[in-house]
Amino acid sequence: MHIVDGALSNPVLIGGGVLAAAGVAYSLKKLEPEDLPRVGVLSAVFFVVSLIHVPLGFSSVHLILNGLLGIILGWAAFPALAVALLLQAIFFGFGGLTVLGVNAVNIAFPAVMVFYLCRWGLSAERYKLAKLAADGLFAVFFIVSVWAGFALFEAYQVEGATWRVSVNGISLALFAMVMIGGYVLYRRGILSVAGFWGFLGGSLSIFFTAIMVAISLALSGDEFAKAAEFVIVAHFPVMAVEGILTAATIQLITKVKPELIHAVR
Amino acid sequence: MTQVLGEVSQSWTAKCDQSKSEAFLNSLDPRVRFVSCVLFAFLISAMHDLGALTLALGIGVGLSLSARLPLWTTVRKVLVVDSFIVVLLLTLPFTMPGETAFTLLGWDASLEGLYRAAEVGLKANAILFSLMGLLGIMEPSVLGHALYRLKVPVKLVHLFLFTVRYIDVFYKEYKTMRMAMKARGFYPKTDLHTLRSIGYLIGMMLVRSLERSDRIMEAMKCRGFDGRFHILNDMKASQRDFIFGGAVSIIMIGLLVVEYL
Numbered sequence: 001m002h003i004v005d006g007a008l009s010n011p012v013l014i015g016g017g018v019l020a021a022a023g024v025a026y027s028l029k030k031l032e033p034e035d036l037p038r039v040g041v042l043s044a045v046f047f048v049v050s051l052i053h054v055p056l057g058f059s060s061v062h063l064i065l066n067g068l069l070g071i072i073l074g075w076a077a078f079p080a081l082a083v084a085l086l087l088q089a090i091f092f093g094f095g096g097l098t099v100l101g102v103n104a105v106n107i108a109f110p111a112v113m114v115f116y117l118c119r120w121g122l123s124a125e126r127y128k129l130a131k132l133a134a135d136g137l138f139a140v141f142f143i144v145s146v147w148a149g150f151a152l153f154e155a156y157q158v159e160g161a162t163w164r165v166s167v168n169g170i171s172l173a174l175f176a177m178v179m180i181g182g183y184v185l186y187r188r189g190i191l192s193v194a195g196f197w198g199f200l201g202g203s204l205s206i207f208f209t210a211i212m213v214a215i216s217l218a219l220s221g222d223e224f225a226k227a228a229e230f231v232i233v234a235h236f237p238v239m240a241v242e243g244i245l246t247a248a249t250i251q252l253i254t255k256v257k258p259e260l261i262h263a264v265r
Numbered sequence: 266m267t268q269v270l271g272e273v274s275q276s277w278t279a280k281c282d283q284s285k286s287e288a289f290l291n292s293l294d295p296r297v298r299f300v301s302c303v304l305f306a307f308l309i310s311a312m313h314d315l316g317a318l319t320l321a322l323g324i325g326v327g328l329s330l331s332a333r334l335p336l337w338t339t340v341r342k343v344l345v346v347d348s349f350i351v352v353l354l355l356t357l358p359f360t361m362p363g364e365t366a367f368t369l370l371g372w373d374a375s376l377e378g379l380y381r382a383a384e385v386g387l388k389a390n391a392i393l394f395s396l397m398g399l400l401g402i403m404e405p406s407v408l409g410h411a412l413y414r415l416k417v418p419v420k421l422v423h424l425f426l427f428t429v430r431y432i433d434v435f436y437k438e439y440k441t442m443r444m445a446m447k448a449r450g451f452y453p454k455t456d457l458h459t460l461r462s463i464g465y466l467i468g469m470m471l472v473r474s475l476e477r478s479d480r481i482m483e484a485m486k487c488r489g490f491d492g493r494f495h496i497l498n499d500m501k502a503s504q505r506d507f508i509f510g511g512a513v514s515i516i517m518i519g520l521l522v523v524e525y526l
Contacts, residue, residue: 004346004349004350004389005306005309005310005388005389005392005393006309006310006384006385006386006387006389006392007350007353007385008310010310010311013310024418024421025418028418028420028421031420033420033492036420036423036424036427037427037478037481037482037485038478038479038482039424039427040423040424040426040427040431040478041427041431041474041475041477041481042471042474042475042478043424043427043428044427044428044429044430044431044432044434044435044474045435045467045471045474047428047432048432048435048436048439048470049467049470051436052439052463052467054453054459054460054463055453055454055455055459056455057455065467072471079420079421079424080424080428082421083421083425083428084428086425087270087405087425087428087429087432089396090396090400090401090403090408091270091405093342093345093346093393093396093397093401094346096306096392096393096396097303097306097307097392097396098306098307098310098392190457222361223357223360223361223381224360225360226356227353227357227360241460244457244460244461244464245464245467247464248461248462248463248465248468249464249465249467249468249471250468252464252465252468252469252472253468253471253472256468256469256472257475260471260472260475
């Protein structure tokens, strides 16, 4: 997830720094001084959460939860993540100073996107619409997965009945699998409607982050193109984990303290 | 101050002789340390010459040594960070086109790729060592004050200070809740139950944090908070800071000379 110092080219570093500075400046301008303690305390919680390791097969992944952060904080996710990344870079050595801007954009921008895409689905007033949209999305994922299946089969035919499929094809199939998995959980009643939208937020933000990491690697040089494709594939297990975790968290919050979702204006 | 960050930063310094003779680097003005560290990091990431990068790595290690980081914890730290890039370093020679250096299991490793891998590895480690030496042993709140004195937007500094202040509180709360889960026989596995339990744990932490932040805001208002924090720590650069700054700029010019000559 973190890109280390030294790998990226200078234009990418500068571009990331400028974008991050713009994002932080915009959200600080929007942020009321009244809300500072809330954002600060939530950002501390997210720093602690990023230290939690969840077992995954033989290894474990550490959480990012930028989807949850985006849903709760909105634009304030930008400075909160920038601060957390600065602390991690200086005191743990993860990431680095020069890539701070790129990392902040890669993680915070998907969080803001998720805020606009998924947060409305959590509110009780739009329950019906959220339910309808969930079913509609499932139809889209289903069509995508059928199409991906056909594409895989075609590749199988063309290559003379050998399995030489592109990494991107595998990515598409895995994406559809994760999404359908989330929908199945929702249909079986394990996730509520709000939980399903939380699942979407948690998993999509990781997916966007993976794509942005891949883009920043690919822009830095052709030699990283292969690594960039594998970055996306490697993130699908994380996507599933973060999706379910975010869904569970959102379900708890909507039951226990619904006003938390609107804590920061 | 903060245990989560402090565990790292304290274990990097030698504990016994801290009171008697402080490391020279730790006595410098935090602003000078921060600015020189950032400039040094950007200079290193812009360089391409292997000789200059090796020199930069040497300077970074020198800084870490003069900050008196204990040997083994530092080595462990570096190994953890290097394990992140090892995959990238191992694949680079095979994915970069160019003159073949050697062949492994039918895959050609290019000379250019080897060179690039060495460059990335050297850069990452040079920056890491200088970061550990210059900033790793700094108190997080002092860093916040230094950022304030460096004219970083005041809201961002406040956010930084709040985060630093409450990381420890919530880490303790997390540990308490994990203990309670453990007492009820929770053992993390790869299944839905684990994910849901940890999700609920995070949700509970968020709920408690919101309640706590409201109490903080009330306490702050009670003490006359008007949107401003008064940071009392006024930093003054002394002669040794100017000498250190001069030395850093000479070193950086020297590195540029090695890079381009």
